[in-house]
Amino acid sequence: MYTKGNYAPSNRKDKLIFAAQVTFLLLMIPFSVLIVYFTQFQIFLQLALLFLFLGYSLWVYWSAKKKQANFLFPLAIALLVALLFTVHITTYFFNGVIVFWLIGGHFLFWILYGWFNKIYFLMIIGFTSALFLLVYTIL
Numbered sequence: 001m002y003t004k005g006n007y008a009p010s011n012r013k014d015k016l017i018f019a020a021q022v023t024f025l026l027l028m029i030p031f032s033v034l035i036v037y038f039t040q041f042q043i044f045l046q047l048a049l050l051f052l053f054l055g056y057s058l059w060v061y062w063s064a065k066k067k068q069a070n071f072l073f074p075l076a077i078a079l080l081v082a083l084l085f086t087v088h089i090t091t092y093f094f095n096g097v098i099v100f101w102l103i104g105g106h107f108l109f110w111i112l113y114g115w116f117n118k119i120y121f122l123m124i125i126g127f128t129s130a131l132f133l134l135v136y137t138i139l
Contacts, residue, residue: 018064021060021064021074022060022073022074024056025056025057025060025073025074025077026077028053028056028057028077028081029077029080029081031053032049032050032053032081032084033084035049035050036050036084036088043092046088047085047088047089050081050084050085050088051085053081054078054081054082054085057074057077057078057081058078060074060077060078061074061075061078072119072121072122075119075122076121076122076125079106079110079122082106083103083106086102086106087099087102087103090102100133100137103133104130104133107126107129107130107133108126108130109126110122110123110125110126110129111123111126111127111130114126
């Protein structure tokens with residue numbers, strides 16, 4: 001079957017590889033939180049591990065998007081790891097007010113990225129998260 005260059009994951013091997021990648025992505029979120037909050041690693045080792053997780057999640061996102069597979073889940077994981085990475089850096093060097101602006105900037109980026117790429121799921125997550133941040137900041 002000719003797909004005009006579009007990826008059609010019809011064989012079992014491609015589906016298993018994508019399932020393994022998604023499983024590893026699911027495990028990256030708790031591992032990231034464990035590395036940041038529950039280990040005594042030096043800050044540079046924590047950041048290096050988070051950077052590796054971020055790079056892997058972005059690679060899975062871009063490869064899934066290129067193959068036109070379901071890329072929303074890898075995108076959401078990549079954005080969460082990026083948020084954790086930048087919040088960890090910011091809390092290490094700065095005080096709390098800058099962290100709120102940074103988190104708000106992330107949510108604004110999610111909204112704009114969803115808007116320009118027509119990813120409504122991402123826009124909804126960005127608006128909902130920004131609303132929760134606003135309520136948390138007010139209260």
